[in-house]
Amino acid sequence: xxxxxxxxxxxxxxxxxxxxxxxxxxxxxxxxxxxxxxxxxxxxxxxxxxxxxxxxxxxxxxxxxxxxxxxxxxxxxxxxxxxxxxxxxxxxxxxxxxxxxxxxxxxxxxxxxxxxxxxxxxxxxxxxxxxxxxxxxxxxxxxxxxxxxxxxxxxxxxxxxxxxxxxxxxxxxxxxxxxxxxxxxxxxxxxxxxxxxxxxxxxxxxxxxxxxxxxxxxxxxxxxxxxxxxxxxxxxxxxxxxxxxxxxxxxxxxxxxxxxxxxxxxxxxxxxxxxxxxxxxxxxxxxxxxxxxxxxxxxxxxxxxxxxxxxxxxxxxxxxxxxxxxxxxxxxxxxxxxxxxxxxxxxxxxxxxxxxxxxxxxxxxxxxxxxxxxxxxxxxxxxxxxxxxxxxxxxxxxxxxxxxxxxxxxxxxxxxxxxxxxxxxxxxxxx
Amino acid sequence: xxxxxxxxxxxxxxxxxxxxxxxxxxxxxxxxxxxxxxxxxxxxxxxxxxxxxxxxxxxxxxxxxxxxxxxxxxxxxxxxxxxxxxxxxxxxxxxxxxxxxxxxxxxxxxxxxxxxxxxxxxxxxxxxxxxxxxxxxxxxxxxxxxxxxxxxxxxxxxxxxxxxxxxxxxxxxxxxxxxxxxxxxxxxxxxxxxxxxxxxxxxxxxxxxxxxxxxxxxxxxxxxxxxxxxxxxxxxxxxxxxxxxxxxxxxxxxxxxxxxxxxxxxxxxxxxxxxxxxxxxxxxxxxxxxxxxxxxxxxxxxxxxxxxxxxxxxxxxxxxxxxxxxxxxxxxxxxxxxx
Numbered sequence: 072x073x074x075x076x077x078x079x080x081x082x083x084x085x086x087x088x089x090x091x092x093x094x095x096x097x098x099x100x101x102x103x104x105x106x107x108x109x110x111x112x113x114x115x116x117x118x119x120x121x122x123x124x125x126x127x128x129x130x131x132x133x134x135x136x137x138x139x140x141x142x143x144x145x146x147x148x149x150x151x152x153x154x155x156x157x158x159x160x161x162x163x164x165x166x167x168x169x170x171x172x173x174x175x176x177x178x179x180x181x182x183x184x185x186x187x188x189x190x191x192x193x194x195x196x197x198x199x200x201x202x203x204x205x206x207x208x209x210x211x212x213x214x215x216x217x218x219x220x221x222x223x224x225x226x227x228x229x230x231x232x233x234x235x236x237x238x239x240x241x242x243x244x245x246x247x248x249x250x251x252x253x254x255x256x257x258x259x260x261x262x263x264x265x266x267x268x269x270x271x272x273x274x275x276x277x278x279x280x281x282x283x284x285x286x287x288x289x290x291x292x293x294x295x296x297x298x299x300x301x302x303x304x305x306x307x308x309x310x311x312x313x314x315x316x317x318x319x320x321x322x323x324x325x326x327x328x329x330x331x332x333x334x335x336x337x338x339x340x341x342x343x344x345x346x347x348x349x350x351x352x353x354x355x356x357x358x359x360x361x362x363x364x365x366x367x368x369x370x371x372x373x374x375x376x377x378x379x380x381x382x383x384x385x386x387x388x389x390x391x392x393x394x395x396x397x398x399x400x401x402x403x404x405x406x407x408x409x410x411x412x413x414x415x416x417x418x419x420x421x422x423x424x425x426x427x428x429x430x431x432x433x434x435x436x437x438x439x440x441x442x443x444x445x446x447x448x449x450x451x452x453x454x455x456x457x458x459x460x461x462x463x464x465x466x467x468x469x470x471x472x473x474x475x476x477x478x479x480x481x482x483x484x485x486x487x488x489x490x491x492x493x494x495x496x497x498x499x500x501x502x
Numbered sequence: 503x504x505x506x507x508x509x510x511x512x513x514x515x516x517x518x519x520x521x522x523x524x525x526x527x528x529x530x531x532x533x534x535x536x537x538x539x540x541x542x543x544x545x546x547x548x549x550x551x552x553x554x555x556x557x558x559x560x561x562x563x564x565x566x567x568x569x570x571x572x573x574x575x576x577x578x579x580x581x582x583x584x585x586x587x588x589x590x591x592x593x594x595x596x597x598x599x600x601x602x603x604x605x606x607x608x609x610x611x612x613x614x615x616x617x618x619x620x621x622x623x624x625x626x627x628x629x630x631x632x633x634x635x636x637x638x639x640x641x642x643x644x645x646x647x648x649x650x651x652x653x654x655x656x657x658x659x660x661x662x663x664x665x666x667x668x669x670x671x672x673x674x675x676x677x678x679x680x681x682x683x684x685x686x687x688x689x690x691x692x693x694x695x696x697x698x699x700x701x702x703x704x705x706x707x708x709x710x711x712x713x714x715x716x717x718x719x720x721x722x723x724x725x726x727x728x729x730x731x732x733x734x735x736x737x738x739x740x741x742x743x744x745x746x747x748x749x750x751x752x753x754x755x756x757x758x759x760x761x762x763x764x765x766x767x768x769x770x771x772x773x774x775x776x777x778x779x780x781x782x783x784x785x786x787x788x789x790x791x792x793x794x795x796x797x798x799x800x801x802x803x804x805x806x807x808x809x810x811x812x813x814x815x816x817x818x819x820x821x822x823x824x825x826x827x828x829x830x831x832x833x834x835x836x837x838x839x840x841x
Contacts, residue, residue, distance in 0.1 A: 152661035
């Protein structure tokens with residue numbers, strides 16, 4: 072309790088204190104600003120609603136239940152032109168997530184490699200990486216997307232160049248066909264999986280329901296594969312922990328690389344053999360290759376452009392993180408007798424991660440948001456389906472844009488949330 | 503920080519409030535220019551020429567309206583719009599009218615709150631393929647990759663056509679017609695589909711137009727015409743009757759060449775007299791001066807002249823009149839009486 076507090080208590084609260092008394096002044100201004108802000112936003116919203124009413128329009132999401140009427144080329148889930156706008160929206164959202172995930176992974180790999188190599192003592196390598204970083208991060212990503220798309224469309228052969236005896240092009244190793252519409256790669260499938268295989272389903276009745284059951288069956292197959300891979304990951308980590316314990320007890324580290332290798336390879340091979348893994352090779356039939364998996368030119372362009380562009384930023388983050396660790400750490404580790412590789416892995420990188428992770432989160436958010444440039448090359452992401460065709464065919468601009476904003480906000484916050492959890496696990500533990 | 507947010511919000515409110523207003527005619531007259539939405543570039547229909555001056559079939563409609571309203575066919579601000587942005591531009595008041603080969607459909611007329619002022623070109627959707635593909639009918643296109651301009655009715659017609667004929671296809675959606683053509687020429691798609699008039703227009707611009715054929719099937723009705731915002735009937739009447747004035751002018755033999763002479767004194771054809779303002783008060787009825795139709799015709803010519811100079815058989819685009827002939831010649835072009 073200070074003297075002024077006692078005085079104020081004696082005299083009671085006067086209205087003038089709201090301005091004159093430093094204890095209340097900041098609160099007063101904040102409350103006034105808040106009220107004005109609320110009024111301002113309220114006015115904007117009422118203005119919007121009034122203008123919409125003048126035009127005879129209303130806010131309604133009923134259009135989401137109506138048939139969309141258009142087709143989408145890349146469909147992670149079954150979809151046709153009779154599906155609803157809502158389903159088209161979901162297909163678009165999944166396509167956004169697919170390209171964002173792929174680009175995040177490759178951008179991280181590229182960025183880490185380029186960032187470490189830029190610090191290399193080899194003059195040529197470090198300068199090459201500097202050129203990469205400066206060239207790619209200083210040219211807008213939209214330009215890169217269009218450049219790559221145009222190159223794919225003009226450099227690779229058309230599917231019909233693969234036809235006939237005097238074909239000017241042939242698939243790589245006879246299985247991978249790189250055309251100007253995209254790259255056709257063999258598709259793995261299971262002849263003996265837990266669901267019916269595609270051929271069985273078509274051979275039996277060709278009924279939609281059966282085909283759907285087959286599709287669900289193959290989902291189960293892939294979940295099994297995923298579970299096995301996760302099991303292998305846990306096993307290798309257990310092996311590392313066991314090696315650590317042995318080292319602490321005896322001072323000697325057992326050789327574990329062959330155990331880890333076996334833990335990765337053996338289970339997956341056995342499972343694939345049991346389920347009868349085979350490959351569907353793309354074949355030229357009619358206008359296009361049929362069968363196999365098609366990675367469309369638009370996906371490749373968007374994925375590559377986002378990866379190399381954001382990779383350049385991540386490279387700089389990695390370099391900054393490594394440079395932030397004082398040279399004394401390296402020297403101390405060397406004095407303890409550690410070799411350079413171990414210094415990097417055991418001393419530098421764990422500390423550098425603290426510096427690298429927070430800007431890395433921003434880069435992942437940038438990739439997700441930049442993926443909305445997809446329409447430039449006709450990749451059917453959420454902006455192209457909900458914010459493009461659906462918006463245009465239904466004319467529900469405000470509703471569609473609000474949904475779009477909500478989606479990107481949710482995804483960005485989720486990425487931030489999970490990356491922050493990871494960040495907490497690597498940051499400096501203060502004791 | 504909070505303050506700048508607040509002032510930003512204020513500024514935004516000001517912009518938002520300036521949006522839609524009902525009296526388009528007064529706005530245009532006060533501004534002195536007509537804001538007219540056109541395509542980003544379709545040869546023959548709307549494209550800037552070598553001097554940067556917009557030319558074309560749709561552009562002529564804009565110029566005719568500007569001449570009728572402002573007396574000056576050059577008092578037009580052309581706003582290029584894509585298939586996606588056109589309706590937002592019109593609804594928000596950024597443009598006063600849209601003359602951008604836009605298909606008249608039920609939902610656009612009613613749900614999107616626009617008014618189509620008539621049809622200036624009866625079109626239909628078609629398919630273009632490279633000649634050496636050996637395809638002679640659209641029914642042979644099962645499994646083809648199709649380039650398509652996104653955000654248009656052609657996208658929906660395409661889905662319907664392939665579904666009805668039980669064929670599959672791979673759509674390649676593209677933002678503008680020019681990019682779609684580039685992809686088509688590079689062979690990234692087998693087929694390019696859009697309105698047949700636009701197909702002919704774009705094919706005329708190819709290096710070797712003969713290497714590409716337009717398939718005979720017409721898979722949809724595409725009545726193309728100018729449109730305005732719903733709710734301003736005066737402005738709607740002006741754009742509608744300017745278009746009809748051009749059409750009627752062709753029917754009565756009024757041309758760009760003889761319009762001055764015909765308008766100088768009353769002729770013995772009362773319909774022509776009313777149209778050109780030498781008889782009756784038609785101009786005053788739609789809030790314009792007596793010479794509105796004469797100005798429009800003098801600026802761009804009659805419907806037939808606009809057609810033949812921009813997209814007719816003598817031009818590189820080479821479209822026949824077909825459905826777009828006057829009703830007296832077996833076409834669908836027909837203007838209600840001027841009286």
